[in-house]
Amino acid sequence: MSESEGLSAKDEADLYLALAESAQQRFESHHKVEWRILFGLWTFFVAGAAVVTTSDWTATCPVCIALTLIVVVLVGVHWFLWLPDSHKYREECTRSRWWWQGCAWELIPKNQRRIPEELRPEGWRLPSDEKWNEWGKRGFMHPSHWMVGGVTALFALLFLSALCLKAIQ
Secondary structure, eight states: OOGGGTOOHHHHHHHHHHHHHHHHHHHHHHHHHHHHHHHHHHHHHHHHHHHHHHSOOOOOHHHHHHHHHHHHHHHHHIIIIIHHHHHHHHHHHHHHHHHHHHHHHHTSOGGGOOOOGGGSOTTOOOTTSTTGGGTTOOOSOOHHHHHHHHHHHHHHHHHHHHHHHHHHO
């Protein structure tokens, strides 16, 4: 959009910033859903470990195998399907937000742009830059997703450990 289409520079900047805010809201909504899923999964493993260790129930070999398979499937789906897709979606939202903010930033004449370099994300590129598409790509998963996957695996191991200990008693 441009002034020739009826938008003033302020309206154009407001539009870009509204689109950036929309991308941020998508990011935050996804993040909330992600944490609810994680909390549920972690609670399932911790509660399972607590129930197994505090009950008089004796685990049989077929039950241990079945529950181990369920845990492996849950952790596998989480690790190999959910986390990579979540990373991709969150990265797209972040890059989209920065794109629209960059469009608004470019409306400011170059000699009046005063954002210090240290406040810009590493490698940030403006939409007018030929290599703008190179910014913000982090590979397979963000480090926070590796940590979340690791914590999930530890809770799963806690549950499986409690189950195995109960089975050999």
